[in-house]
Amino acid sequence: MDAYPSRRAVLTGLGALGAVGALAACGGTARTPQTAEGRSTGGPGGDLYPFAEAEKLNASLTWPASIGEPASKVVITVASHWEAAFLPRQEQFDHFFMRRHPNIEVRREITPFAQFLQKYLAQAAGGSLPDIMYSHYSWVSNFVKQGVFLSVSAYAAKQPGFEREDFTGPSLGYFERGGQLYGLPYDCGPKLLFYNKDLFDAAGVAYPTASWTIEEMLDAAVRLARGKGAEKVFGMAGLPAPIADLTPTYLLAYGGRYLDPTETRCLIDQPGAVNALRPWFDLLHKHKAVPSAADAEAMKAEPFSIGRAAMGVHGSWNAPNLAANARFRWAMADMPSGPEGRFTSAVGSGFAITAGSKAKDAAWIYLNELTSPAGQIFMWGSTGRGSPSRTSAWPSYLESKLAPEGAGLLEKALNDYATNDGVIRQPAGPKVVSVATPTWDRMASGRIAVPEGLRKIRDDVTPVLVENR
Amino acid sequence: MRQGPLARGEARRFYLFVSPWILGFVLFGGGPIVASAAISFTDWSLLSSPSFVGAANYVKLVQDPVFYTALGNTVYFAAASVGLGVVSTLGLALLLNLPLRGIAAFRTIFYLPSVVSGIATALLWVNILHPDFGMINYLLGLAGIQGPGWLTAEEWAVPALVLMSIWGAGNTIVIYLAGLQGIPQSLYEAAMIDGAGWWRRLRHITVPMLSPVVFFNVVTGFIASLQAYVLVLVMTKGGPANATLLLGLYVYRQAFEYFDMGYAAALSWALFAVVILVTLVQFRLARRWVHYEVA
Numbered sequence: 064m065d066a067y068p069s070r071r072a073v074l075t076g077l078g079a080l081g082a083v084g085a086l087a088a089c090g091g092t093a094r095t096p097q098t099a100e101g102r103s104t105g106g107p108g109g110d111l112y113p114f115a116e117a118e119k120l121n122a123s124l125t126w127p128a129s130i131g132e133p134a135s136k137v138v139i140t141v142a143s144h145w146e147a148a149f150l151p152r153q154e155q156f157d158h159f160f161m162r163r164h165p166n167i168e169v170r171r172e173i174t175p176f177a178q179f180l181q182k183y184l185a186q187a188a189g190g191s192l193p194d195i196m197y198s199h200y201s202w203v204s205n206f207v208k209q210g211v212f213l214s215v216s217a218y219a220a221k222q223p224g225f226e227r228e229d230f231t232g233p234s235l236g237y238f239e240r241g242g243q244l245y246g247l248p249y250d251c252g253p254k255l256l257f258y259n260k261d262l263f264d265a266a267g268v269a270y271p272t273a274s275w276t277i278e279e280m281l282d283a284a285v286r287l288a289r290g291k292g293a294e295k296v297f298g299m300a301g302l303p304a305p306i307a308d309l310t311p312t313y314l315l316a317y318g319g320r321y322l323d324p325t326e327t328r329c330l331i332d333q334p335g336a337v338n339a340l341r342p343w344f345d346l347l348h349k350h351k352a353v354p355s356a357a358d359a360e361a362m363k364a365e366p367f368s369i370g371r372a373a374m375g376v377h378g379s380w381n382a383p384n385l386a387a388n389a390r391f392r393w394a395m396a397d398m399p400s401g402p403e404g405r406f407t408s409a410v411g412s413g414f415a416i417t418a419g420s421k422a423k424d425a426a427w428i429y430l431n432e433l434t435s436p437a438g439q440i441f442m443w444g445s446t447g448r449g450s451p452s453r454t455s456a457w458p459s460y461l462e463s464k465l466a467p468e469g470a471g472l473l474e475k476a477l478n479d480y481a482t483n484d485g486v487i488r489q490p491a492g493p494k495v496v497s498v499a500t501p502t503w504d505r506m507a508s509g510r511i512a513v514p515e516g517l518r519k520i521r522d523d524v525t526p527v528l529v530e531n532r
Numbered sequence: 533m534r535q536g537p538l539a540r541g542e543a544r545r546f547y548l549f550v551s552p553w554i555l556g557f558v559l560f561g562g563g564p565i566v567a568s569a570a571i572s573f574t575d576w577s578l579l580s581s582p583s584f585v586g587a588a589n590y591v592k593l594v595q596d597p598v599f600y601t602a603l604g605n606t607v608y609f610a611a612a613s614v615g616l617g618v619v620s621t622l623g624l625a626l627l628l629n630l631p632l633r634g635i636a637a638f639r640t641i642f643y644l645p646s647v648v649s650g651i652a653t654a655l656l657w658v659n660i661l662h663p664d665f666g667m668i669n670y671l672l673g674l675a676g677i678q679g680p681g682w683l684t685a686e687e688w689a690v691p692a693l694v695l696m697s698i699w700g701a702g703n704t705i706v707i708y709l710a711g712l713q714g715i716p717q718s719l720y721e722a723a724m725i726d727g728a729g730w731w732r733r734l735r736h737i738t739v740p741m742l743s744p745v746v747f748f749n750v751v752t753g754f755i756a757s758l759q760a761y762v763l764v765l766v767m768t769k770g771g772p773a774n775a776t777l778l779l780g781l782y783v784y785r786q787a788f789e790y791f792d793m794g795y796a797a798a799l800s801w802a803l804f805a806v807v808i809l810v811t812l813v814q815f816r817l818a819r820r821w822v823h824y825e826v827a
Binding site for chain 1: 577578579580598662663664665681683684685686771772773774785788789790791
């Protein structure tokens with residue numbers, strides 16, 4: 064057989080290709096959809112968020128009045144970090160938004176969360192930021208300080224039906240500076256105690272109750288730790304970490320604080336903080352009920368999510384992932400109380416208009432609709448994604464068939480005891496965490512005693528806080 | 533003296549062939565180098581215009597205890613990885629230089645790890661060094677030794693990274709092989725006639741004749757090790773307790789976690805100074821042990 068096709072064979076092939084092209088050109092665009100998604104959609108969507116249902120929901124909601132439509136076509140760019148599964152919902156929102164505002168075209172930039180900050184800092188340096196961008200609560204302070212975010216207070220004041228008081232208390236606080244509002248939150252959720260019902264049942268330990276104290280929780284963690292080696296089950300998924308929300312999640316219940324309210328003094332070596340943290344390190348060193356660094360390295364995944372820890376303190380935003388992937392029965396419980404009461408952190412994210420935007424009015428129309436009661440019901444309530452920042456959107460979340468079991472507890476925690484008090488948000492925050500972590504590692508490995516380690520952290524963190532003065 | 537047409541033609545060809553590199557360096561290397569020098573004298577967070585702060589970043593560097601931790605870790609890592617690398621790759625090159633059937637296949641096998649990307653290598657070694665299921669602790673277990681938590685124990689984290697650093701030694705082995713094959717066979721034949729055994733031939737012929745190649749590998753190995761950070765970023769992020777915080781990673785942390793570009797640039801120049809200093813010391817010491825054959 065010849066190694067190369069003959070000239071005739073080549074010409075025949077090219078002719079056939081040309082004929083297919085000609086037929087395609089004459090065939091028009093009428094086609095029968097081959098998939099369920101294709102048959103049901105008249106716009107963006109998918110199995111999780113069918114377009115027809117989205118259209119019906121969109122029509123049922125009351126959208127905010129516009130502050131004034133642009134006279135001619137305006138393009139706005141919106142930067143967010145949605146994963147592929149949730150992106151169709153955003154595309155649906157944009158689709159209906161552009162239908163309501165035919166003179167505003169929305170262009171979307173999607174960047175994974177892990178790269179988001181680096182990318183947009185580089186774009187800020189290059190003077191090419193989008194009109195609207197996502198912001199994590201811990202980034203807001205730096206962006207505001209550097210003049211990147213536009214104050215939207217004036218827009219909010221003239222927006223009919225804005226209802227500022229509808230935002231949950233902790234959520235709006237992250238975007239307020241000097242009496243101005245520099246963005247609008249879309250979610251804000253509490254950290255709660257998650258527990259594995261199967262492991263509690265296997266150990267014969269009663270489930271957590273609303274009256275649990277921190278001592279009872281830690282005692283249960285000791286009783287729940289069982290087994291050895293790769294089969295070992297831990298009572299608690301991990302130690303507290305010296306991160307931004309350490310104070311409300313772990314220290315306030317004992318009257319302790321990581322930093323003072325102005326974030327210019329480190330208080331982590333004070334008795335309240337020491338009393339709050341010492342039992343956790345005992346849980347690791349004396350009772351081996353928390354994974355060590357080597358154990359954690361060996362597991363290669365978050366211990367609670369893979370069923371290797373009976374309890375874990377997690378944010379409400381972990382619930383959808385657990386609901387989709389956990390291979391065990393789980394539930395949420397209130398954070399246990401300490402001698403000074405019951406506390407937890409409430410943190411979240413939002414969107415802001417960049418100061419350099421050339422379409423500020425259109426950007427406000429979009430931002431306001433996205434974070435309005437209707438926008439939050441459409442995006443975060445009805446989808447079960449959760450923790451909307453507006454109180455009025457919570458019922459839609461609690462009624463959503465996609466919401467996790469016991470989601471009502473999140474709203475209760477948010478209203479009753481979750482706080483943003485003590486959450487680090489000043490510019491030195493990332494350095495504080497980074498400077499404290501090495502000593503924290505040494506406390507966890509038992510190389511340095513807890514009180515001594517906390518004193519060293521105070522000494523190391525104090526110079527860093529000068530940046531906040 | 534006026535050049536002849538031949539010399540002028542050769543000069544033209546020289547500039548023609550060297551121009552792509554020069555253009556690339558000026559456009560993509562030279563500009564950032566000059567810019568980083570200027571940035572090191574500023575306070576710049578990317579979000580606002582840089583402000584001139586004089587030598588403040590260099591003063592901060594001298595007073596920064598974490599800088600000295602990173603410097604110590606970097607020198608430790610570089611010296612250990614280059615030392616282990618030279619011994620192991622030279623040994624492998626000697627074995628791969630033996631006139632055996634199928635030796636080309638062995639050479640290919642030992643070169644293969646060099647073409648694996650850095651991130652893939654890091655993820656692979658995280659598994660090899662796994663405290664419970666990793667290959668190294670498994671082998672130690674067979675000998676009755678309880679292996680450490682390689683990447684989670686302060687005292688073992690750098691040795692683990694050093695161990696990993698010889699993984700991609702294929703390029704160095706190829707350079708050694710080329711050097712070995714360039715040693716005149718007549719020297720070995722003369723030594724054998726004089727009754728020299730394997731060890732004497734290695735010590736008095738192979739090593740001296742190969743010393744320029746060893747020197748090249750030591751210099752380039754040190755430069756690469758002093759600048760290492762990607763694998764450390766992926767594997768340990770500088771932990772535990774800053775035990776693997778190398779200077780390169782500290783530069784990255786200042787620039788892309790703290791967004792302190794001025795200090796990061798100053799650290800980069802400090803790293804450059806360390807590289808230059810180490811290289812100068814190596815060149816000075818080379819006079820004592822590197823043998824250049826003079827025609």
